[in-house]
Amino acid sequence: MAFESLSEKLQNVFKNLRSKGRLTESDVKAAMKEVKRALLEADVNFKVVKTFIKAVQDRAVGQDVLNGLNPGQMVIKIVKEEMEALMGSTTTEIQLKPGNEITVILMAGLQGAGKTTTTAKIAGKYKQKGKRPLLVACDVYRPAAIKQLQVNGEKQGVPVFSMGDKMNPVDIAKASIEHAAKNGNNIVILDTAGRLHIDEDMMTELIAIKQAVDVHQTILVVDAMTGQDAVNVAKDFNEKVGVDGVIITKMDGDTRGGAALSIRSVTGKPILYIGMGEKLDDLQQFYPDRMTSRILGMGDVLTLIEKAEATVDEEKALEMQQKLRKASFTFDDFLEQMEQVKKMGGLADMLSMIPGLGNQLKGADLDDSMMDRTASIIYSMTKEERATPEIINPSRRKRIADGAGVPISEVNKLCKQFQNQKKMMKQMSGMFGGKGGKKGRFKLPF
Template sequence: MAFDNLTEKLQNVFKKLRSKGSLTEADVKLAMKEVKMALLEADVSFKIVKQFIKSVEGRAVGQDVLTGLNPGQMVIKIVNEELVSLMGSDTTEIALKEGKALTIIMMAGLQGAGKTTTAAKLAGKFKQKGKKVLLAACDVYRPAAIKQLQVNGEKQGVEVFSMGDKNSPVNIAKAAVEHALKNDINVLIIDTAGRLQVDEDMMNELIDIKKNVDVYQTILVVDAMTGQDAVNVSGTFNEKVGIDGVILTKLDGDTRGGAALSIKAVTGKPILYIGMGEKLSDLEQFYPDRMASRILGMGDVLTLIDKVSAEFDEEKAKELQQKIKKSSFGFDDYLEQMNQMKKMGGLSSILSMLPGVGSSQMSQIEAAMDNNKLNRIEAIILSMTPAERSDPNLLNVSRKRRIAAGAGVDISEVNRLVKQFNQARKMMKDMPQMMNGMQKGGKRGKFKFPF
């Protein structure tokens, strides 16, 4: 994730603080000097870092902290609270008009930030909330922008209003409003054109749309990978056009992440959502407290629960539980669990939300869990007959040879998968006892993911 390097550096600082039985003011100042360097390297602006460190130090050198039972933990708690405050404290929803009244949302941003895809992602979110949504294709300059919106709109089951690329964006927006009002649409999302950089023509076009259409919310989409540029762009758009909130994209990429820590402080506008991948479902509500927890390496179990809940099928879960109890868990079930994990962003995405999983561990996991390996596992399972997938005990040597040939792999890979499957099945059966043992203070079992 974007904050891997920052998280690792902060964890090293906190490890030193925890190791000390007591802290002096000099210890705190030294730790804050390291935190300052880590934040600057993460591309957080110097002005914001300076104010942040000042706030933390002001609270951390108080007598109640330095003389407390666990001063190191108290300093970490203060850093966490200040990070949350820096990013906006409260979670902010996109404001909608009451009842069935039409809410017009204008998407803005530079070319390449992911604005068109994000518009479709947002449309899907509103549709899930029971809103009737319309997407309006007003980017008439970028080749294939209209087609991209139409394809994504179709995937989301949302209508796309288009008049081609020969009309002005203002006229398209006005016609889209008329269409929305005639068809009882609740939310109209206008996808506007971007440029490679901020220019006067783009700003004037956005201002013109706002003059002619009753835009209720202006949402800026910025690319987290551009670092401080994303913050500067946010400030310019807010000053020239006026924005109500920001969606930060590509936060799953190899970026330093400083934009997420700076935007609220610079613009005064909240981060509303974060884009965590290419799929149309990869848009997460932005929770400042959860993001602070991720940055500090404390995990984000609440977001993980949200992801699991979104994909959770209670009936299937009960059915799976019964199969595990009766030892009738087969390769079809195994494959289904793999696909469920893919829907949630893969194992690395899930583990990144658990406390204590560092970036070095994540890189090992990602190396072990590459897509080619998962594809080979799927090919092996699909090369089995339904009877073999249902009853793995049928897999003798000749059957394994046939399966290996069908999947285009060596028989050793089939043997490895069967062995790992049996370990997984045993582990699932033993899981209730393992959990009980852990709750009673028993020995913690070693967990090895069965792929």
């Protein structure tokens, strides 16, 4: 995820602060110098870094902090509070008109930022909330732009209004409002044309659409991978067209993430969502406090809980709980659990949200391909072997290894870890009213 390098550097700074019993003003200044370097390397805007460091330093060198019982923790608390303030402090929603009034949302952004895909995801989220969105194809220039919106709209089950690529985008926007009124759509989302860079034609067209149609919200989509350029793009769009909020895409990539820490401060506009992947659920609402916790290595338990609630079937969860209590967990159950983990964003992403695990996981082989490899071993088993792993003898293990295309040692390791886990479940059954009661050390069998 974005911020991985920044997070690691900040945690090292904090580790040094915590190790000191007392802090001097020079200790704080030395720590802030390291924080400043880490933020600049993460591509955070220089002016933003300067203001942030001054705010933290002014608060951190106060007598109450330096003479407190735990000055290191107090400084970390100040850093967390100032970072949250930097990103907006509170979570901001896209504002909608009351009742059944039609809300018009104009989506803008440069080509390649993921605007069209994000536009469809926003529509999908509103559909989930019981709204009746309409997607509008206003990009008549880019080849296949209309088709792309139609394909994405179909994925979300949202209708797309198009008049082809020969009409003026302003006329398309006006006609879409009439279409929405006739068909009972209460949210109209205009997917406008992007360019490879900001130019007058694009800005003039956006202004013309806003003059012709009562646009309630203008949302800008920027690409986190472009770093500081994303901040400059947001600033230009806001000054020339006017922006109500920003969505940052590709935050799951190998990016330094500085845009998320700079945009609010530079433009004064809130970050509404961040894109963490291709699926609808990968467009996540932006919570400044949760993002700050993840950057500072404090985890993000609330997002983890929400992901679990959204992906885990309650009946299946209860059924699995019963199996765990009786230690009747099978390889088929294990496959099901791996699928749930994937739906929640993958093992590494999930575990990184648990406080304290960030540094411990560094260097661990937690790539999802590891789960795929384990799944291929299980799929090479017969139904009987999956249901009763005890029958898997050496000759069966060789056949399974050959079928999965892995060394027999990997099959042996999986079977051994699986049996150890079942033993541990039996020992833990005492906690649920069964016999035993010895505590086992839990180990994931993949």
